[in-house]
Amino acid sequence: MNKQAYKLMHEGTLAFADMESNGIRVDTAYCKKQMKDIDKKIQHLENKLDKTRELKKWHKVYGHEFNLDSNDQLKDILFMHLGIEPPQRTKKGNPSVDAASLHLIDSEITKPLIQWRQLKKMNNTYLKNIIGQSVNGRLHPFFNLNKVVTYRSSSDSPNFQNMPIRDPYMGKIIRQAFIPSDGGWIGGLDYAGIELSIAGCNSRDPVLIDNFTTIHKTMAAMLYDLELDQVTKDVRYCGKNNFVFPELYGSWYKPCAFTLLASIKEMKLKRVDGVGIRKHLKQQGLGDTEDFIQHVKEVEEWFWNTYHVHKKWQKKWLADYAKKGYIEMLTGFQCGGQLSTNKLLNYANQGPAFHCLLWSIVRMNKWLKKYKMKSMVIGQIHDDMVMDINGKEKDDVLHKAKEIMCEEIKKDWKWIITPLEIEAEFSEVNWFEKKEIKI
Structure with missing residues (x-):
């Protein structure tokens, strides 16, 4: 990486340390209640599944309990004994039983099984970790800059970047657990269309x-x-x-x-x-x-x-990698070694897209500390800066964020030739109920 890229990683690490220290306020009493309610639903689904023709067939053939977590047993009963044609296959040619594939299978077992697995994941992956890893009502997940080959971030203990949002039920239950500080607003500032913006900067299509x-x-x-x-x-x-x-x-x-x-x-x-x-x-x-x-x-x-101009750039990008053995992103970071076509095309856009957010987090964090603001950066999800904003500071913080993320960054990185836009969504209640705020 070049000097500018190193500086970004160094300053980003310091900003992430502050972010981790700030922590995210959580409602642990709410989480405990939800776990109990979900346990009851899990038991109901297990009773329902046990009465399906698929599990009756399993008991008849094998004479022992069906393991609801076992994909191998699920493949066996669906495709071997019931003769259902697999709607999708894995790269190795095996029948796929992931959620997307199960949704395409018309079977008595699939819908309740998808629901069962969803509920188990909510309890074991999300709610249990939120409760177990919170300290004095705040969660302090790690945000890492040294684990991803694209120089993007990752998160663990727990993985804050993996909190569900697209599944309506899971998103509601889990994200309602995250709440603002007293008198505050919780939400995020999201770079709108940043990966496509970077793609345009790369190919100039x-x-x-x-x-x-x-x-x-x-x-x-x-x-x-x-x-x-x-x-x-x-x-x-x-x-x-x-x-x-x-x-x-x-x-x-x-x-x-x-x-x-x-x-x-x-x-x-x-x-x-x-x-x-x-x-x-x-x-x-x-x-x-x-x-x-x-x-x-x-x-x-x-x-x-x-988009044939972009296609032409992709071919040149791949040819340059074949010649040099590495790629260099717009932000000065290099990725080398054995890389697939998918990775090469992905890294070119996703890396710089995240670096734009990281650059903005560094500047935003410095500004908040300089003026001794009560508002805090508390997390990030790739192109989304998550904040806990003090109600009295809200307007000033949001306007400064827009200035940093859409204007100041383009003065520092001249290669950004596309417009940059952000979307702000915040709530006084919890992370799930955030609504768009015009800046």
Whole structure:
């Protein structure tokens, strides 16, 4: 890495130390109550599962209890004994039984099993760790800068960056546990579309630069054959994470199509007017899986015809790596060694995207300390700076954050040629109930 990159890591480590020391306020009494309620639901689901034809078949064949945590036993009963065709397979060609695949299987066991696994994860991975690792009502997770090869951050003890949000039920239960300090606001300042912004800085694709704030919604509409005004936030999320980013990072239409279909059921996707996306696709003649896959293939062709300048940059980026054996990001960090195509394309955007946030956290933390503010940076999730803001300081802090994140950074890093935007979402109640605040 160059000197500027080293300085960012050094200052970032010091800022993260302050962030960890600040801690995040949590409601442990709420967590304990939720664990008890979830335990009752788990027991109810276990009783329900035991009566399904799949588990009755298992008991008849093997004569012992079915392990609900065992993917091998699940594959055995679904695909071997019941003869169900696996909707997806792993890279090694084995039947897949992850959540996305289970949502595509029409079986008596799949829905309650997905719910059971979800509830077990909520208790064992999230609530239990929040209670066990909080001190005097505050959680102090570690935020690391030395564990990820892309020079992004990671978190542990517990992993704050893994707190659920997209699953409506899990997100609500877990994020309600995080609360602001007395008289404060908890929430985050999120770089909007930062990875696509960095992609535009890398390739200088004029079409991508013009469209980077609207591309996710546009692609979601095309993929699910919707009018733009019928695209909800969740549908846009699927266009973003199940197609745009996978395509930019080396995936192709077929796996994208399967995840897009699985998300319909998993996230209960609907149009703005409330009509389910599954029903909508049938109305559009795309209800059959093969028809939908072909449709996604055609969308993919349009995508790369439109963003052909970026495609050309990708080819050059890969060729340069093949020649040199390493890549150098816009922020001065180098990644070398044996890297797959997916990783090479991913690192080019995700690394600098995080570095923009890290640069901003360093500046924000210094400013808060300089003026002895009560507001604190308490965490970060890749492109989101999580803060506990004192109510009396709210306006000043938010305006300074926007100045740092959207203006000052571009003066320091001249290579940023795209507009930078942030979205602020905060709540006086808890982390889940945050609402957008205009700055």
